[in-house]
Amino acid sequence: MAERKKINVITLGCSKNLVDSEHLMAQLDEAGYELVTDSNSTDAKIVIINTCGFIGDAKEEAIQTILECAEAKAAGHIEKLFVMGCLSERYADELRAEIPEVDEYFGARSLREIVEALDAEYRTELETDRLLTTPDHYAYLKIGEGCNWHCAYCAIPLIRGNHRSVPMEQVIEEAEGLVAVGVKEIIVIAQDSTYYGKDLYGERKLAELLRRLCAIEGVEWVRLHYAYPTDFPQDVIEVLRDEPKMCKYLDIPLQHIADNQLRLMRRRITKAETEELVARLRREIPDIALRTTMLVGFPNESEEDFEELCEFVSRVRFDRLGAFAYSEEEGTPSALHLEDNVPEEVKEERVERLMKIQKRISLALNAERVGKQMRVIIDRTEGDFYIARSQYDSPEVDEEILIPTTTPLSAGDMVTVRITDCEEYDLYGEVVE
Numbered sequence: 406m407a408e409r410k411k412i413n414v415i416t417l418g419c420s421k422n423l424v425d426s427e428h429l430m431a432q433l434d435e436a437g438y439e440l441v442t443d444s445n446s447t448d449a450k451i452v453i454i455n456t457c458g459f460i461g462d463a464k465e466e467a468i469q470t471i472l473e474c475a476e477a478k479a480a481g482h483i484e485k486l487f488v489m490g491c492l493s494e495r496y497a498d499e500l501r502a503e504i505p506e507v508d509e510y511f512g513a514r515s516l517r518e519i520v521e522a523l524d525a526e527y528r529t530e531l532e533t534d535r536l537l538t539t540p541d542h543y544a545y546l547k548i549g550e551g552c553n554w555h556c557a558y559c560a561i562p563l564i565r566g567n568h569r570s571v572p573m574e575q576v577i578e579e580a581e582g583l584v585a586v587g588v589k590e591i592i593v594i595a596q597d598s599t600y601y602g603k604d605l606y607g608e609r610k611l612a613e614l615l616r617r618l619c620a621i622e623g624v625e626w627v628r629l630h631y632a633y634p635t636d637f638p639q640d641v642i643e644v645l646r647d648e649p650k651m652c653k654y655l656d657i658p659l660q661h662i663a664d665n666q667l668r669l670m671r672r673r674i675t676k677a678e679t680e681e682l683v684a685r686l687r688r689e690i691p692d693i694a695l696r697t698t699m700l701v702g703f704p705n706e707s708e709e710d711f712e713e714l715c716e717f718v719s720r721v722r723f724d725r726l727g728a729f730a731y732s733e734e735e736g737t738p739s740a741l742h743l744e745d746n747v748p749e750e751v752k753e754e755r756v757e758r759l760m761k762i763q764k765r766i767s768l769a770l771n772a773e774r775v776g777k778q779m780r781v782i783i784d785r786t787e788g789d790f791y792i793a794r795s796q797y798d799s800p801e802v803d804e805e806i807l808i809p810t811t812t813p814l815s816a817g818d819m820v821t822v823r824i825t826d827c828e829e830y831d832l833y834g835e836v837v838e
Contacts, residue, residue, distance in 0.1 A: 409439040412523075413449035415474075416442065416538070417467050418457025420594055420630075420801075422490055423538060424547040426455045429489075429516050430536035436525030442538050450484040452477075453519065458492035458564060461732040467492045468504075475506035487511060489519060491564045513565060514550070533579035537586070540784060542817030543800060544588045548576050548614065549595035554633060556660075557671040557739040558703065558731060561596050568597065570605045573614055580618055589625040589817060590782060591618055592799065597633040599641060612640035619650040625819060626782070628799060630656040635674045637682055646690045652796040653690055658698040662717040663710040666703055671738065676717075683721055694797035696725035699759060702752030703731045704743035711755050715762060722766045725803050728759040764829050767804075771827035778837055781806055783818045793822070793834075806832045 412433060416426040430440045441447050452474050456467035467490075477483045486507050493500065494512040501510060511519050517527040537544055551565040580591055593615070595601060602610025618627050627650050632641070634657055645651050661667055664676050686693055699718070701711060718726065730752035733745045781793035784800065790807040791814055798804055808814075808822055814836075822834035 409437055410451065411439040411441060411447065411449040412451040412453060413441050413444050413447045414453050414455065415470060416455045417470065418455075418459065418463055418491065420545040420592070421547055421596070422455050422457060424535070424545050424594070425490070425513070425516070427535040427538055428532070429453070429455075429519060430538075431531055431534035432516065432520045432527060433523065433525065434536050435528060435531055435534075436520065436523070438523070438525075440536060451487075451523070452483050452485070453487045453489060456488060456490035456492035458490070458495050459560060460729075460734070464492060471500070471504055471507065475504050478506050485523075487519060487522065489513070489515060495560070495564050533575060533582055535579070535583065537583075537588075539800070540816055541587045542782060542784075543590035543592060544583045545592045545594050546576065546580055546583070546618075547571065547594050548598060548601050548611075552596040553600060554597065554635070554673070555671065555738070557669060557743070558700065558734065558737055560734040560737055563736050565596065568595075568600050568604055570601050570603070570610075572605060573602070573610065573617070576614060577617055577621070580621055580624075584621055584623040587817065589623070589819070590628060591624060591626070592628045592630060593618070594630045597631060598629060599632045599636075599638055609638050612638060612644045615641070615644045615651065616648065619644075619648045624650055626650060626652050626796060628652040628654055628796075630799065632657045634659055634679060634682055635672065642686060642689050645693065653692050654694045654696070654797055654799065655686065656696045656799065660698065660700045661703070661706075661710075661714055663706075663713045666706055666710050666714075669705060669739070669743065670700070670703060694724040696799070696803065697723050698727045698729060700729055700731055701755040701759060702747040702749075704739055704746055706731075706747055706755075711758075715759060718759060719762055719766070722770065723763070724767075724770060724797060726759075726763045726766075727802070728756045728763070730756050768827070768829045771804075771829070771832055774824045774832060775827055776824065778821055778823050779834075780819060781808075781822050781834070783808075783814050783816050783820070785816055786810060793820075804830045804832065806834050808834050808836060812836045 414426050457463040478486050488507050489511040493510045497510040520527040549570045551568045552561050553568045555562050662676050733740045779795045781795050783791050783793050785792050793806040821837045824832050824834045826833040
């Protein structure tokens with residue numbers, strides 16, 4: 406039997422890119438290729454880089470990765486080099502001119518073209534299949550592509566287009582396939598998950614989709630990410646509240662709270678509406694963990710705007726929060742119509758100030774959990790500890806629970822632990838016998 410050709414798939418950026426890579430890998434696996442992922446030491450002669458082009462730092466990482474692989478190709482270590490994803494979608498012509506060593510640049514939705522460029526047959530019957538790169542017990546489930554909101558700072562609509570929902574039956578089929586190979590936790594993602602179904606069915610259908618996912622036998626947890634706050638659907642709140650398999654967790658990027666900034670950002674929501682939504686979520690789901698992101702240093706952000714944001718974060722006490730400095734993205738409304746007039750050092754200083762506030766909040770919230778019991782899922786083992794998460798924490802981005810390896814456990818096991826100690830972003834626990 407002939408040795409299978411090896412392909413190294415390097416995925417950069419977000420979990421949505423990861424899902425695209427996993428779909429591509431399922432096609433290539435069926436075509437007879439051997440797949441490795443994100444390996445620097447591989448002897449693979451074919452490399453595919455799935456790029457991110459969302460913000461400046463991500464672009465720099467993508468370009469550096471492409472250049473390193475181009476050098477390897479020039480030295481004869483790589484025979485074929487493909488680039489796909491968001492950066493390639495937006496800047497293919499410029500990249501071809503600057504880095505001609507790449508054999509071909511593909512867009513963000515070009516899986517068929519990549520498969521065929523490798524002399525393989527694209528199989529439509531495999532479109533819901535994935536070759537997982539996450540641990541076996543959790544997987545991301547992408548339910549839509551693109552975004553209709555066109556926030557002033559965001560390049561996603563320029564790269565991925567307007568919102569397009571994945572048909573519900575296709576989503577369910579993919580989820581059932583994931584569960585069949587051992588996935589216990591499904592993490593629902595899209596550029597805006599709450600808009601799901603509007604384009605296909607004339608109304609938002611996220612609540613119905615979540616209920617159907619929870620009904621799949623073998624699913625333990627369903628987790629919701631990237632929920633846009635404007636016009637947040639009440640029926641989604643009800644599903645989060647009532648479905649036992651729904652994690653009491655919501656990733657809802659708010660970006661800012663000052664009305665001046667929300668208006669310039671084109672968020673289509675006010676401070677008062679944001680406050681009311683957060684209050685409603687906590688009123689109807691008292692134990693919900695809210696994760697959000699804040700964007701500081703956007704054009705015309707005054708010190709008063711930033712202080713208003715700090716006051717809001719201090720008062721509301723989000724369970725999880727990330728802060729990012731604004732970086733101008735060409736072609737976006739803010740780049741076209743607003744001056745990037747907050748100095749870089751001010752942006753970075755504001756990020757640090759906001760994260761110091763959140764660090765104090767996180768420690769205080771964690772201290773409240775000491776002595777309590779919670780159900781967790783084991784992700785991996787590191788040294789003398791199992792690394793686990795509760796329903797209040799998403800992989801990669803949230804805090805973890807460290808459990809001594811005195812009790813035999815394996816990745817994917819779900820156990821009850823008692824929290825014994827805490828740090829700002831981690832908890833310690835012991836298994837409850």
